[in-house]
Amino acid sequence: MTLRAARTSDVRAIADLHATRIDEGFLTSLGTSFLRRLYARVLHSHDAFIVVDDLDGVTTGFAAGVADLGALYRRFIVRDGLRAGFQAAPRLAKNVSRVVETLRYPATTGDLPEAEVLAVAVAAERSGHGVGQALVRGAIDEFVRHGIRTAKVVTTADNFAALAMYRACGFVIADGVEVHAGRSSEVLVWTA
Template sequence: MAMSRQDSRLRYRAVARLHAENIDQGFLPILGQDFLALLYQAIDESPDSALILAEEEGQVCGFIAGALDLKPVYRGLLRRWPALFLSLAPSLLIPTRLWRIIEIVRYSRKAGKGEAVESLPAAELLSVAVAPSCRGRGHAEALYIELARFFIERDQEAFKIVVGSELEHAHRFYRRMGAEPRAEIAVHGGTPSTAYVQQCADIHVSR
């Protein structure tokens, strides 16, 4: 059964809250949950990207997002420019935040260019999070597999994941799932990151 607009908005808000509370090392949470909700709505509505949810008792307890191309996502955001402007207005007044927003857009446009990333897949895992109270139940693994299926259905054999060097738990998870480190790169102001490649057919799940 199709979700109502109200149900959809509540789910996007739930995803935004999960991101803000569990992916706090990056820059996006600083932009606020209103912006995150708009971003995940745009990801969900684009045919080239996916937003996959895990639920317990009717409540969103985890999500994963991935994309073949972020340009349609940005176009989706811009189509809602009044809401986008309102969500970003506080950050637009802070020069350091404004510059980081520009860096994110520049990174997405340069993805796949340069010696460090030219051989990486176009498909990318963008973000994944599971609420602390729901961890240890296989949600992250199940979401990861579903994203791989999404990419396979679009003729993608592999996808990349860019992981900040300080995120030790994330590195362990991706290695356990079968992802292999391929390049050391710097994005978002020179922050060192590892680019992993996951072959969709080679995902390992420990039971």
């Protein structure tokens, strides 16, 4: 497997992987155009990164991380909010409570680290071969490169593959949260 930093040309594949592989969280429900805009913003943020798995020129997995998720969302709203919101307007209108839950969540994590693994996804046909773990280790390397010594990740409590992957990379369960009402999640923390 070849891991490398994402490029602008990867954004479409990253958004597609998110849309097809991640059913938790409401970002998926906002559609791939919205996700493309969000990941383009992540890619061009100095305090965020995306690592991809490149299999003979095909982007088959990614891990995205950010130093401060609240700050990223605020920047996204200021710079992309109007266009992104316009594209996703019908879906946003149907999901107002989930929008509020998602935007409020970074402010509810108390003493937990600000830095966060935003998302990790591997194409179904590539799953189970250690790509997810390699991507998470690549994300940890990026955190360290950015001078970050601790980071968190949130995943639903029934996502056993993700929990096993994060644990294998040194994350430990620190807390339980309900990002979206009625669906329990685990917060895992990695410390260098």
